[in-house]
Amino acid sequence: MEKDLELNLPKFESVFSIDCVIFGFEAGELKILLIERNEDPYKDWLALPGYIVKQDESLDDAAERILYELTGLRGLHMEQFHTFGEVNRHPQGRVITVAYYALLRLNGQKELKPINQIAKKAFWHPVNDLPKLGFDHTDIFKTGFNKIRRRLGYQPIAFELLPEKFTLTQLQSLYEAILNKKLDKRNFRKKMLSYGFLKELDEKQKGVSYRAAKLYKFDRRKYSKIFQNDLNLDK
Amino acid sequence: MEKDLELNLPKFESVFSIDCVIFGFEAGELKILLIERNEDPYKDWLALPGYIVKQDESLDDAAERILYELTGLRGLHMEQFHTFGEVNRHPQGRVITVAYYALLRLNGQKELKPINQIAKKAFWHPVNDLPKLGFDHTDIFKTGFNKIRRRLGYQPIAFELLPEKFTLTQLQSLYEAILNKKLDKRNFRKKMLSYGFLKELDEKQKGVSYRAAKLYKFDRRKYSKIFQNDLNLDK
DNA sequence: AATATAGTGTGTAAAAATTACACTATATAA
DNA sequence: TTATATAGTGTAATTTTTACACACTATATT
Numbered sequence: 187m188e189k190d191l192e193l194n195l196p197k198f199e200s201v202f203s204i205d206c207v208i209f210g211f212e213a214g215e216l217k218i219l220l221i222e223r224n225e226d227p228y229k230d231w232l233a234l235p236g237y238i239v240k241q242d243e244s245l246d247d248a249a250e251r252i253l254y255e256l257t258g259l260r261g262l263h264m265e266q267f268h269t270f271g272e273v274n275r276h277p278q279g280r281v282i283t284v285a286y287y288a289l290l291r292l293n294g295q296k297e298l299k300p301i302n303q304i305a306k307k308a309f310w311h312p313v314n315d316l317p318k319l320g321f322d323h324t325d326i327f328k329t330g331f332n333k334i335r336r337r338l339g340y341q342p343i344a345f346e347l348l349p350e351k352f353t354l355t356q357l358q359s360l361y362e363a364i365l366n367k368k369l370d371k372r373n374f375r376k377k378m379l380s381y382g383f384l385k386e387l388d389e390k391q392k393g394v395s396y397r398a399a400k401l402y403k404f405d406r407r408k409y410s411k412i413f414q415n416d417l418n419l420d421k
Numbered sequence: 422m423e424k425d426l427e428l429n430l431p432k433f434e435s436v437f438s439i440d441c442v443i444f445g446f447e448a449g450e451l452k453i454l455l456i457e458r459n460e461d462p463y464k465d466w467l468a469l470p471g472y473i474v475k476q477d478e479s480l481d482d483a484a485e486r487i488l489y490e491l492t493g494l495r496g497l498h499m500e501q502f503h504t505f506g507e508v509n510r511h512p513q514g515r516v517i518t519v520a521y522y523a524l525l526r527l528n529g530q531k532e533l534k535p536i537n538q539i540a541k542k543a544f545w546h547p548v549n550d551l552p553k554l555g556f557d558h559t560d561i562f563k564t565g566f567n568k569i570r571r572r573l574g575y576q577p578i579a580f581e582l583l584p585e586k587f588t589l590t591q592l593q594s595l596y597e598a599i600l601n602k603k604l605d606k607r608n609f610r611k612k613m614l615s616y617g618f619l620k621e622l623d624e625k626q627k628g629v630s631y632r633a634a635k636l637y638k639f640d641r642r643k644y645s646k647i648f649q650n651d652l653n654l655d656k
Numbered sequence: 657a658a659t660a661t662a663g664t665g666t667g668t669a670a671a672a673a674t675t676a677c678a679c680t681a682t683a684t685a686a
Numbered sequence: 687t688t689a690t691a692t693a694g695t696g697t698a699a700t701t702t703t704t705a706c707a708c709a710c711t712a713t714a715t716t
Contacts, residue, residue: 202437269501
């Protein structure tokens with residue numbers, strides 16, 4: 187940690203903050219939401235969107251507010267995944283941070299506009315080839331990425347990253363991006379369809395210069411029914 | 422939350438604490454470590470072992486210290502599993518708590534002796550039929566129990582609860598206790614042995630009034646090798 | 657010494673899930 | 687019309703999971 191970052195800044199005794207690891211998927215590529223900081227410490231550095239929790243708000247509420255203020259995004263379903271509490275992780279003193287993640291569909295992205303002045307700008311960056319980040323945010327990102335990779339196996343998180351209507355190839359390439367490996371097309375389709383929670387639509391892809399693929403959507407009702415059975419009808 | 426608990430106590434603005442959900446297994450029964458509090462708020466109530474983190478210690482260090490001071494236990498491998506941060510979860514003000522879990526073998530338990538005066542006593546209590554706990558500790562316990570239930574499927578946590586040498590029946594009844602369902606004996610053994618990380622010893626159970634079972638131990642080296650392969654040699 | 661008791665230890669066949677693998681179909685662009 | 691780029695499809699072999707019942711053995715009891 188750069189020691190000169192500490193100069194002339196107030197000291198914290200006991201503060202909690204939130205940091206957000208927000209994934210997006212676009213053009214077959216998995217991305218993460220970063221800000222350029224406009225405030226010390228780490229002014230002008232790239233970092234995860236994150237800030238201090240207020241006295242009278244829950245962690246979940248703080249996460250939603252902070253993400254909104256720094257990036258203009260709101261209404262995401264975020265979940266905490268780890269709390270980082272090393273003594274010297276923040277140059278101004280003792281700050282522990284609760285890290286949240288969310289997944290977001292990036293179809294035809296509106297510009298990201300920070301609401302307050304803490305962030306100079308907010309933007310999407312591919313998860314591969316991530317730049318150096320302020321604080322311990324590189325660690326936080328890595329921990330979060332491992333978490334969603336795990337979660338992909340037993341929770342329907344992929345659909346949060348796709349447009350409402352998607353092709354099976356899009357779904358597969360998302361899985362491949364998160365798991366970082368190639369999957370077999372026929373086996374992937376067989377398996378996904380066998381779950382029974384994908385609804386085939388009477389519609390096809392448009393605007394492509396090759397055979398258009400069928401569109402599907404995720405049927406959350408059916409998913410819940412199946413998932414509940416898994417939990418309750420245990421033998 | 423009982424409002425009169427707030428009377429005459431100092432107010433906290435911003436404090437972090439640790440709470441510990443420690444599981445033990447004894448006589449076929451899964452237990453959890455509780456204390457009887459000797460300090461307001463919730464004086465004389467039962468609660469999870471937990472207390473406030475100091476300025477100059479990491480969360481992991483705090484967890485170890487606090488568990489030791491309240492119960493006399495130390496050297497456990499603890500891991501955080503969730504952070505609880507509702508605004509009013511603590512009657513004295515804003516306290517967020519990072520919850521940790523650990524698993525412990527209870528073979529021929531030495532008495533539990535709190536080191537400082539925060540806890541009147543510490544004791545093991547069966548996880549079924551849990552009494553009412555102070556703060557939001559019942560929620561914390563439930564969240565922790567669900568976590569280890571999940572983790573049982575992909576991490577070798579069961580062995581932390583058993584003595585070094587154990588029988589397959591003991592292992593099975595531990596799985597049954599955590600998962601809260603009966604398993605098939607032959608299938609369970611076949612599967613466990615097929616992993617190849619259980620080492621059969623040249624030794625048998627002693628002091629039982631029936632055919633003595635073979636003893637096994639968990640071979641962590643072999644486990645690591647297998648587990649690493651799972652992670653790296655992905656197709 | 658015989659017997660009761662209580663838990664140990666073992667095998668197989670059927671069903672289900674997973675894997676590996678390659679070609680035809682179709683939409684658009686040139 | 688032809689080139690190109692992706693969509694869409696089936697099967698056999700292998701592996702994993704499931705369901706299921708009885709003989710064995712050490713001790714305790716009579």
